[in-house]
Amino acid sequence: MNLRFLLEPESIAVAGASDEKDSVGHGILASLLKGSVFPSKYAKPFSGRVFAINPHHKKIMGLKCFPSVLQVKEKIDLAVIAVPAPVVPKVLRECAAKKIPAAVVISAGFGETGNKALESEVKQIALQNGIALLGPNTIGVMVPGAFNASFALSVPKPGNVAFVSQSGALADSVIDWALEELFPFRAIVGLGNEAVLDESIFIRHFASDAKTKVIALYLEGVKDGQRFLDALRFAEAKGKSVIVLKGGVGAKGSKAVATHTASLAGDDAVFTGALKQGGAKRVFSLEELFEVSKALSMQPRAKKNSIAIITNGGGAGVLCADACEKQGVKLAELSGKTLAKLEPFMHKGWSRCNPVDLVGDALPERYAKALDAVLSQESVGGAIVIQTLQTMTKPGEDALVVAKAARKFGKPVLCAFMGGLYTRDSIRILHEHSIPNYPDPVKAAKAMSFLI
Amino acid sequence: MLSMLLGFEETERLLRKHGIASAKSHYCRTPDEVMQKSALLPKPWVLKVAGEGVFHKTEKKLIALDLHEFEQLYKAARRLEKNALEAGLKNKKWGFVLQSELKGTEFIVGGKTDAVFGKTVLFGSGGVTVELFKDVSIRICPLARKDALEMIAETKASAYFTSEGFRGRKADKAKIVELLLQTSRLLEKESGVESLDFNPVIADAQNTRVVDAKITVEGK
Known part of the structure; x- marks a missing residue:
């Protein structure tokens, strides 16, 4: 159809x-x-x-x-x-x-x-x-920039994430949040009762749509599993990222079963297997669905699983490095050439390794030079840039510096500009330049794991 | 709809039909027959009760391991007979399965019919603790070789399939992949099969064999 x-x-x-x-x-x-x-x-x-x-x-x-x-x-x-x-x-x-x-x-x-x-x-x-x-x-349905045939309160920025939801109210609440976050959508579709059109047909449609990069799904149930799996495989073959948040995963009154397999292969375990088989990724909260979609939507995939962390705060860098390890994101080894480039503007006695700690007094220029040195190393696949706010920090300029470097190298760059009131404007600048920001370096690491 | 557990002979027939390597087993009706057949298998032996309605062999003490002597074997047969009757098993509907005890690492290969996705295959760490550690991975049939390899890679059991193995133990990845693909084919071809457990599958660097197979089919 x-x-x-x-x-x-x-x-x-x-x-x-x-x-x-x-x-x-x-x-x-x-x-x-x-x-x-x-x-x-x-x-x-x-x-x-x-x-x-x-x-x-x-x-x-x-x-x-x-x-x-x-x-x-x-x-x-x-x-x-x-x-x-x-x-x-x-x-x-x-x-x-x-x-x-x-x-x-x-x-x-x-x-x-x-x-x-x-x-x-x-x-x-x-x-x-x-x-x-x-x-x-x-x-209903909306295609931002084209039309809004829904009773959702507003319309988010046009973009490349198609959100297909079995819950309409969920879609609605996402829009208000997306407006604040400048989160872009290709389309938002409330599936309703799926009398005729189901999730699989929309997956296939957006998989073939040149303007779609990410298909984000909120699902509570799938009626025809093989059809769904075929649709996922089709999207994978078309090079689209499919991210699935599944509601209703609790085990329903477990009945006595004859084999271990029948008890181990519960509905949710089978669903997880099907997603893996179809090349789709699973997330476990709405926040995660969009944090991950944001990264996939705004940034390219990393060509190498070898990521640099650039930070002006030691603790935040350590947290990020720990999270990277847990998520299977490998930290890049910096070459002698890169270290030599960093040396002139780093503090004496710096660790000479990744994460690159620029220290609290880092000004935009130091961020710029560090990004340039690290991202120009061929074996570095991408970067996570962390900013903690100090009296001398210039968040707005840092944001522009990051955006410029990301554009120049075409490698994925994610940010963790940490803070609130005085960080907000710089986060907006990042988002305007399609650099996803996360309030916590652990979340940035998680998002990066979807880009490798 | 009730599910029915296939008997020993029917289970063996299905495994053979699909080329699945299983541990050499002798089905015996009585303790005396167990003693006769034991001459055909090297020791140590394993003796277990098999037949209609035989579930939870470990809990119901319907299995005896590590039997080295004829006397031990005979005593085990008598004990299992008693336990089987206590577990409510009816005469003639059950018997003994005698095997040589195999050395190696225990895995589980399973299958189940899911209401949404249809036939599925499971792989993981096997033995009596499968449901405790739940180190398993699942895919939908038909399985491609790539799926089987990913299933293995997802589990902690994958450590045994690396070149260095784990604590001196190794298993043959190609053989487990083959078993997973055979299981997928069995599930697809035998439409009546509802679920199955090959647990344990015992593997080392040379051999991979199904030691205990349980297959349930849709009842009438």
């Missing part, structure tokens, strides 16, 4: 468009017309035609309102349906008659509330008419 009309529509109809400010139908129409309900500098009005559909209104938000999609003369690519659940089949049949190729059913009240018959009716209509149907019971 082709997702083109769902993810790249040229015209969209909103069935259940509404004037009532707090209704879902209103939120979706506003999101399409303005870009988002809560202001965001990345929110853009949908550039194609938008049609409001509601038999009880003549006009909504200045738009002419049609009683049904059948009265619209122009072609419609995507129907967003936010009408009461019992009316959904009727509206969907009208969409079929109008030959609309894609639909998002926002409405709830289907399988999730036990109304399986209604859901199967919707599924049948979609399948018989070849409608790429997302949902029901979904927050």
Whole structure:
């Protein structure tokens, strides 16, 4: 099934468009017309035609309102349906008659509330008419920079991470955070009940999408394991990173089993094996999902597992080195040539090894020279740059220095600019230059392990 | 749906059919038969109870190890017979399996039908502590050679497959890979097989043999 009309529509109809400010139908129409309900500098009005559909209104938000999609003369690519659940089949049949190729059913009240018959009716209509149907019971879909057919509060920066979630509310909360962090998304998809379109078809779609680099998934369950595994393998072959956060991993009432294998190979253990087989990586919290995605999205992969740590604080460097070892990130051995380059501006008696401790009084120039010396060593695959705040530290300039070095060498550089109030601006500069920052060097080490 | 444990002969037949190397075993009905067959196998021996409904051999004392003398073997057979009856095993539905005790490192190779992913294969550190240490790795069937190699690499048991081995013990990686691939094929071809345990699989630098096989099939 082709997702083109769902993810790249040229015209969209909103069935259940509404004037009532707090209704879902209103939120979706506003999101399409303005870009988002809560202001965001990345929110853009949908550039194609938008049609409001509601038999009880003549006009909504200045738009002419049609009683049904059948009265619209122009072609419609995507129907967003936010009408009461019992009316959904009727509206969907009208969409079929109008030959609309894609639909998002926002409405709830289907399988999730036990109304399986209604859901199967919707599924049948979609399948018989070849409608790429997302949902029901979904927050919707958004492609930042293109359109927002969801009732999510706002729109994040456009980027290369496709986030596909079995929980809509999770997707929603991620957006607000992403705005703060300048975290970029290619698309955000709430899968809802997956009556027709499931995670596997989206994995395949984004795997083939040139603008996607990372596919981040929040999953609670997979219906067809082999199909899912095939989709993961397809994404791996296409060179995409797939990161999976799985909810609902607790062992369900373990029944007595005849073999050791049956007891050892529980649902979660099998899922873990399948991810490994499909080349996908597993994470265990939402924070980790995005910390890792951030690194994969913003930075290149390291050509060598040989990382340098540059720090202005000894303790932070030690913590980072420990975490690297635990995560399988190897610390680069610095060559004689590199050490000779470092020598002139380092403190006397410095350790002459990696982590490179620039000491607390390091100014941006020392960071710049150290980065240059270390990253120009061919066998160094990338760097983690740590900054602790001292009276003489210049966080903003340090951030620019790091960004410049990362650009020059094309090797992955991750930062751990540690701090809060007085570090915030420099972190923003880093993120604006696509250098991921982590508040803790241990987290930077973990993120680096996904780049090697 | 109940699962049924395959009997000794049927289990052996499946292993042979799929080319899986197992420890030479003799099935005996009585302690006297155990004594007769013992002449066919070098000592020390291992004697265990096998048959329908025989689970948890260690807990139920249905296995005797390290038997060097005929007298020891006979006593063990009588003791196991008594324990089997106490464990509620019905007459005629069980028997003794006599083997020579093999030296080497214990691994587990297993299989299970998962509700979402279908047939799966498991590899890990074997023996009686499998469920304690859970040093295992799982993949979905069909297994590729690459999958088998990754499974081994993921476990702590991988130390035995390095060139230096672990504390003087080594196992043959190619043979375990072969066993994993054979197990994957068995699970795929024998659609009725629900789960299986090859535990222990005993391996050294030369040989890799399934010493104890338990196969369950879907009941009617």
